[in-house]
Amino acid sequence: MTKQLITSALPYVNGLPHLGHLIGCLLPADVYARYLRQKGEDVLFVGGTDEHGTPSEVGAAKEGMDVAEYCKKYHALHKQMYDGFNISFDCFGGTSSDANKELTYRIFNGLDQNGYITEKITKQAYSADDGMFLPDSYVVGTCPYCGYEKAKGDQCEKCTKLLDPTELINPKSAISGSSNIEIKETKHLFLQLPKMQADLEKWIETKKGIWPDIAYTTAKKWLKEGLQERGITRDLKWGFPVPKDGFEGKVFYVWFDAPIGYIGITKECLDQKGEHWEDWWLNPDEVRHTEFMGKDNIPFHTVFFPASLRGSGEKWTEVSFLKGFNFLNFAGGKFSKSAQRGIFLDQAVAEYPADYWRYWLMANAPESDDTNFTIDLFAATINKDLNDVLGNFINRVLKMSEKNFGTHVPAQGTITTDETELYQTLNVLVADYVKYMDGLEFRKALASLREIWVAGNNYIAKTEPWKAAKTDLARAGTILNTGFNLIRLYALLNLPVMPTVAQKMLDILGLKPETVDFAGFDASSFLSFLKGGEAFTMTEPLFQKVTPERVEELKIKYKEA
RNA sequence: CGCGGGGUAGAGCAGUCCGGUAGCUUGCCAGGCUCAUAACCUGGAGGUCGUGAGGUUCAAAUCCCACCCCCGCAACCA
Numbered sequence A: 001m002t003k004q005l006i007t008s009a010l011p012y013v014n015g016l017p018h019l020g021h022l023i024g025c026l027l028p029a030d031v032y033a034r035y036l037r038q039k040g041e042d043v044l045f046v047g048g049t050d051e052h053g054t055p056s057e058v059g060a061a062k063e064g065m066d067v068a069e070y071c072k073k074y075h076a077l078h079k080q081m082y083d084g085f086n087i088s089f090d091c092f093g094g095t096s097s098d099a100n101k102e103l104t105y106r107i108f109n110g111l112d113q114n115g116y117i118t119e120k121i122t123k124q125a126y127s128a129d130d131g132m133f134l135p136d137s138y139v140v141g142t143c144p145y146c147g148y149e150k151a152k153g154d155q156c157e158k159c160t161k162l163l164d165p166t167e168l169i170n171p172k173s174a175i176s177g178s179s180n181i182e183i184k185e186t187k188h189l190f191l192q193l194p195k196m197q198a199d200l201e202k203w204i205e206t207k208k209g210i211w212p213d214i215a216y217t218t219a220k221k222w223l224k225e226g227l228q229e230r231g232i233t234r235d236l237k238w239g240f241p242v243p244k245d246g247f248e249g250k251v252f253y254v255w256f257d258a259p260i261g262y263i264g265i266t267k268e269c270l271d272q273k274g275e276h277w278e279d280w281w282l283n284p285d286e287v288r289h290t291e292f293m294g295k296d297n298i299p300f301h302t303v304f305f306p307a308s309l310r311g312s313g314e315k316w317t318e319v320s321f322l323k324g325f326n327f328l329n330f331a332g333g334k335f336s337k338s339a340q341r342g343i344f345l346d347q348a349v350a351e352y353p354a355d356y357w358r359y360w361l362m363a364n365a366p367e368s369d370d371t372n373f374t375i376d377l378f379a380a381t382i383n384k385d386l387n388d389v390l391g392n393f394i395n396r397v398l399k400m401s402e403k404n405f406g407t408h409v410p411a412q413g414t415i416t417t418d419e420t421e422l423y424q425t426l427n428v429l430v431a432d433y434v435k436y437m438d439g440l441e442f443r444k445a446l447a448s449l450r451e452i453w454v455a456g457n458n459y460i461a462k463t464e465p466w467k468a469a470k471t472d473l474a475r476a477g478t479i480l481n482t483g484f485n486l487i488r489l490y491a492l493l494n495l496p497v498m499p500t501v502a503q504k505m506l507d508i509l510g511l512k513p514e515t516v517d518f519a520g521f522d523a524s525s526f527l528s529f530l531k532g533g534e535a536f537t538m539t540e541p542l543f544q545k546v547t548p549e550r551v552e553e554l555k556i557k558y559k560e561a
Numbered sequence B: 001c002g003c004g005g006g007g008u009a010g011a012g013c014a015g016u017c018c019g020g021u022a023g024c025u026u027g028c029c030a031g032g033c034u035c036a037u038a039a040c041c042u043g044g045a046g047g048u049c050g051u052g053a054g055g056u057u058c059a060a061a062u063c064c065c066a067c068c069c070c071c072g073c074a075a076c077c078a
Helices: A019-038 A054-062 A067-084 A098-113 A193-205 A213-225 A254-273 A295-311 A345-351 A354-363 A375-405 A417-438 A442-463 A465-471 A473-494 A499-508 A548-557
Strands: A003-008 A042-049 A091-094 A117-127 A139-142 A169-173 A181-191 A287-294 A321-325 A328-330 A371-373
Touching: A003 A019, A019 A042, A019 A287, A019 A321, A019 A328, A019 A345, A019 A354, A042 A067, A042 A254, A054 A067, A067 A091, A067 A345, A091 A098, A091 A254, A098 A117, A098 A254, A098 A295, A169 A181, A181 A295, A193 A213, A193 A295, A213 A295, A213 A321, A254 A295, A287 A295, A295 A321, A345 A354, A354 A375, A354 A442, A354 A499, A371 A375, A375 A442, A375 A465, A375 A473, A375 A499, A375 A548, A417 A442, A417 A473, A442 A465, A442 A473, A465 A473, A473 A499
Parallel strands: A003 A042, A003 A287, A042 A091, A287 A321, A328 A371
Antiparallel strands: A117 A181, A139 A169
16 A cells, blocks of 8 residues: 655744745645545644744754753644644654754765765855854845845845845944954855756656646746755855865754655654664655755745755655745734744744634635634634534534433434435535545545535525424434434545644544545445434534624734735 | 736635636625524625726737836845
């Protein structure tokens, strides 16, 4: 059987994740992992934090901490937030581990031996007071074109001109503010991407029509523009030391070891369990690897990382399917940590249960374009879909049953055309749901899911069990029996997206999650699972509405203009 | 400047590849029902599909051309 490897992009450890990070990679990866596990597939879901790079060093210095300690602290906070959202990682780690160092060296040495690594002297801004070379964006000064005083060394935010740090007037370090900047020569290693261009082009071409447009077109765009050699080392202290003579004191560039982190995290995790990471990462014929990420990450996962793996001379498991997402905006603007704009994960679960957010985000996933999050849209979806359609359906079945039959599922009795028509409808809708989930078209999958819930209400409206209860109790029993079987169906279908709610629904019937493949779904037999007589537990409504008062309160709290 | 994505009813989206009387959800209006979280079910109004009285065609949201607007990218922001 094909093994299913699922990776979510690794958010940068410096800074806490918000709803945009969640929908951009973590959540859809989790939903897909849960979906496949439910089908009975062999799944390994890998995630973690990206830890190297200048932002970590700067962040640690700000908090007066050792960089490694700083990463450890934020790594734990990330994990805590993901736990709050029930992200079901099989392996969760960081990119600064020994395991990742070992793999980074292994891949680097392979690339080096195969002639894909070259040396080059470059010029770079050095800050004596900070005791370090500065990345371009950490040099600030006056823009020579428009006079803007806070232009960054890579680009002026005001006039958008691309700059070189050497052009800036009065250059200063963004870290210390020191103007004691000199341009020094320094030697670095470069990955020869141009040598791999043809190979990569051929490979990407095989993904046409299979990968989402955003993934394929982004990769094509980079290849079309022509690949350039790319520096993979930096003059920093925090990172993996470059294992090559003449490069003492230098480390690998964060983007070189970050994607290798998927492998490193897996190794660290499976070594502990006594399992073999090679079964997943050096096994391309038996592993299907699905990657999830925001659009900003796509070039690195379609060009840079595959090139590193291919050039190393080993047969690594490459990406089979790349699910890329656009960005989630917050009320028309960007989520921003510095501006305290948006909703962060710890705040979100403090307001409403994780499943509310999970449902909204998946139903509105930014698959085709950037998507706007607003409190109003959130409230409307939660109130209508979860409360009115799904929650109310469950509630009316339970109340009516209790009133007429007590706390046991009524007998199925005789099936009529009302039921067979429902079966036909469900067969079509569930087939749609499966088709969309298998194709990772989440918005459409959730629209189908909703239609399936609506079908239940439709069935109840049509069969009017409250009337049958007065004239033909057995008939009312059949209708409500079908209602309970629908609750079980809904619970199992909801499991990937809303695991907590799904479990509550199963609890009503005293059931446990089960392995079920909805491909080839047959409503007739599926809705005959509960024959009648099974005990059930009355429960309070599963969802609460977002009241108009709460909407106003949240708008003020999160500064939604 | 360039490249990529987007511009379809008040709002959020599908349809565009493979042209054939514009679809879904929400909101609004009306009706039904009254078991249920004032919920559920049905019907209706609402759009010249960014602009160009542009091109191709018997026919264009869908193909071609020009332009406008929004978002992103531009390789040391990961």
